[in-house]
Amino acid sequence: MSAAASLLAKAPVFKPFRLAMIQLGNIGADKAANLQHARAKILEAGSKKPDLIVLPECFNSPYGHVHFPVYAENIGFVEGEKYDIERSESESVKMLAAAAKETGAWLIGGSIPEREVSTNNVYNTCTVYSPDVAGSLVTIHRKVHLFDIDIPGKIKFTESETLTGGTKTSMFDTPFARIGLGICYDVRFPELAMIAARAGCQMLIYPGAFNMTTGPLHWELLQRSRAVDNQVYFSMVSPARNPSSGYQAWGHSMAVDPMGKVLAEAEDGEEILYVEIDPKTFEDARAGIPVTQQRRFDVYPDVSARESK
Numbered sequence: 197m198s199a200a201a202s203l204l205a206k207a208p209v210f211k212p213f214r215l216a217m218i219q220l221g222n223i224g225a226d227k228a229a230n231l232q233h234a235r236a237k238i239l240e241a242g243s244k245k246p247d248l249i250v251l252p253e254c255f256n257s258p259y260g261h262v263h264f265p266v267y268a269e270n271i272g273f274v275e276g277e278k279y280d281i282e283r284s285e286s287e288s289v290k291m292l293a294a295a296a297k298e299t300g301a302w303l304i305g306g307s308i309p310e311r312e313v314s315t316n317n318v319y320n321t322c323t324v325y326s327p328d329v330a331g332s333l334v335t336i337h338r339k340v341h342l343f344d345i346d347i348p349g350k351i352k353f354t355e356s357e358t359l360t361g362g363t364k365t366s367m368f369d370t371p372f373a374r375i376g377l378g379i380c381y382d383v384r385f386p387e388l389a390m391i392a393a394r395a396g397c398q399m400l401i402y403p404g405a406f407n408m409t410t411g412p413l414h415w416e417l418l419q420r421s422r423a424v425d426n427q428v429y430f431s432m433v434s435p436a437r438n439p440s441s442g443y444q445a446w447g448h449s450m451a452v453d454p455m456g457k458v459l460a461e462a463e464d465g466e467e468i469l470y471v472e473i474d475p476k477t478f479e480d481a482r483a484g485i486p487v488t489q490q491r492r493f494d495v496y497p498d499v500s501a502r503e504s505k
């Protein structure tokens with residue numbers, strides 16, 4: 197059996213679960229205040245007993261290339277090695293791990309600027325925590341596609357001035373689903389979602405922070421597209437809009453089902469959304485429109501066939 201086939205065979209049975217999406221507000225220059233506020237909102241979300249809680253992109257720092265190196269923390273996560281929260285140098289990781297344990301929920305910790313000590317590279321990194329074993333850090337995703345755009349008169353943004361792109365697709369298993377990860381601009385690259393879906397992910401979750409130019413046009417369109425073309429649940433969680441910030445996030449955190457139906461959508465302020473994720477919709481979509489069995493890899497290549505790094 198190939199590595200890809202054995203990964204697929206080990207995908208957890210998809211069970212119903214409750215998702216909480218925190219569209220976090222008041223993200224400012226004071227990192228300690230950002231962490232304190234995020235912790236309070238995680239505990240608030242936890243009171244409704246979700247199975248999985250999600251924070252937005254760049255939740256502990258203002259969003260901008262000048263800020264990333266200043267706020268970057270050493271996470272020190274190595275895939276496959278046991279992670280010791282006690283010895284972690286990252287105050288954000290410590291807070292998130294403790295909050296996951298306190299709520300009893302899995303936690304996708306949005307993203308934070310991360311500095312890899314061995315290379316001095318800075319990444320935009322998502323960290324994921326299990327609620328047991330002292331809220332352990334189970335995986336990370338480093339934003340693969342850096343947000344470098346220039347729409348004259350509207351928005352110019354160059355993450356690559358200070359960030360390095362990640363080099364891996366990322367997913368993790370819970371007792372209720374296999375979840376694929378991306379961050380914001382990653383959603384514009386269908387290959388990443390395709391690889392995760394074909395590896396057995398039933399839901400893809402991308403913390404994100406679209407802006408006032410691309411948000412109205414593309415935020416919903418891209419999520420519904422990734423959901424429909426892969427027949428998976430899809431969600432992106434944004435910071436709330438903050439008029440005093442240099443970067444205006446679009447907000448509108450959202451969850452979409454495998455038929456492309458929007459299950460929940462925030463406005464632009466701070467809000468927590470709860471959604472029940474139902475495997476039946478996933479199974480019905482795949483049975484009724486069986487594209488997962490109709491692919492023509494004799495006509496075009498399967499991007500997921502490459503062994504994952």
Ligand SMILES: NC(=O)CC(=O)C(=O)O
Binds near residue numbers: 405
């Ligand atoms: N902020 C991002 O990474 C992406 C974004 O705003 C867009 O693609 O538009």
